[in-house]
Amino acid sequence: MRAQNSATTVPTIAVTSDSGIGSGGGATVTAPGAVTPRRTLSPGTALASLGVLTFSLTFPATAWGLESFGPWSLVAVRSVLAALIAAGFLLALRVRLPDRAHWAGLAVVGGGVVVGFPLLTTLALQTSTTSHAAVVVGLLPLTTAVFSSLRGGTRPSRTFWTAAVAGAAVVIGFTLQQSGGxxxxxxxxxxxxxxxxxxxxxxxxxxxxxxPGWQVIGWALVLCLPLTAVGAAVGLAYEPVHLTAHGLAGLVWVAAGSTFLGLYVWYRGMAEIGAARASQLQLAQPLLTLVWSVTLLGERLTPAAPAAAAAVLVCIAVTQRA
Known part of the structure; x- marks a missing residue:
């Protein structure tokens, strides 16, 4: 816009243009005497933050679910329920099937996020406390960054790898200390x-x-449905079921909250603000889980747990900045 000469000085508003979705940056031009608008929480950041909040409740909800179900049946039933919810959304919105080239990638998502992670963490929670598990899994953003660098061929800086090694050392030291060496x-x-x-x-x-990111997890859930349905039938037949209010609440949350809603808003938020900015929000997840483990499960934290969680968050924060 061409400025017009005038005897009266009119303050101008700073104009910010983003370089692209998820870039996390932009060019800001501020005229002398400009009034800089106050930044507000973007919808993408709000969605990703909601995803982190739902993920932080996963371990306490799983611990509740284990009061009523065995580990194998709990994982299978939660995946079946989440797949049915996802299928309902996909059908209601008339989403067409993904291209054939995407099915292999969806299988990796299903094997890792839908089946592998829930099953392995549920088995771990039979012998580990949620606070202990939260600190170990606090390395997930870092581990994801490493996998992304290998998959994408990027070369992180020396600072990144120094912080990565330091974070891994903290986690290994914590687990050795908690398990007696x-x-x-x-x-x-x-x-x-x-x-x-x-x-x-x-x-x-x-x-x-x-x-769209939410369709990624939706189709991954549907793709795993035949396997998880068989697993649910076998698990319910061979593992004892003792229904309690805590057990049912835990099952509903890990199915509708963690597995579907959490990943739905997480992928939508990540699509809007970018993977790098979204992953920084996930740094708060271990500490949130520690809070839930105390308030919901009555666990008593050792001084090493919050200290280790804080140290891991610092190391991961350095890798994100690097």
């Missing part, structure tokens, strides 16, 4: 969960470039 079976499950979930997140992020 040796890794437990629960820790093995948790580290395996990190790997499969990071692979699922990385492949899902790649697919989200060509199709």
């Amino acid at each position: 040796a890794l437990s079976t629960g820790d093995a499950y948790l580290f395996g969960a990190l790997l499969v979930c990071a692979a699922g997140y990385t492949e899902g992020g790649r697919l989200a470039r060509t199709m």
Whole structure:
């Protein structure tokens, strides 16, 4: 716009133009005496933050679900319920089937996010506390970043890798201290969960470039439905079921909240603000889970748990900035 000469000085408003969705930056031009508008929470940030909040409740809800179901039946039933919800949305919106080239990637998402991570963390929670598991899984953003760099061929800086090694050392030291000097079976499950979930997140992020993010998790759930339906039938037949209010509430949350709603808003938010900015929000997840483990489950934290969680968050924050 061409400025007009006038005896009266009129303050101008700063204009900001984003360089693209998820870029996290933009060019800001501010005239002398300009009035800079106050920044507000973007819809993408709000959605991604809601996703982190729902994820932080996953471990406490799983612990509740284990009061009523066995680990195998709990994972299978939660996936079946989430798949039915996703299928309803896909049918209601008349979403066409993904291209054949996307099915392999969707299988990786399903194997990592729908089946692998829930199963391994549920098995781990039979012997580990939710607070302990929250600290170990606090490395998930970092693990995902490593997988993304390998998948995308990027070369992070030396600062990134220094912080990554430091974060891994903190987690390994914490788990060794909590288990008396040796890794437990629960820790093995948790580290395996990190790997499969990071692979699922990385492949899902790649697919989200060509199709809406919520459809990625929706089709992954539907793709796994035949397997999870059989697993639910077998699990319910062979594992004891003792229905309680906590158990049912935990099942409903991990199915409708963590598995569908959480991933739905997470992928939508990530599509709007970008994977890098969204992953920074996920740094708060371990500390939130520690809060839920105390308030909902009555767990008592050792001084090492919050200290280790805070140290991991610092290390991961450095990698995000690097």
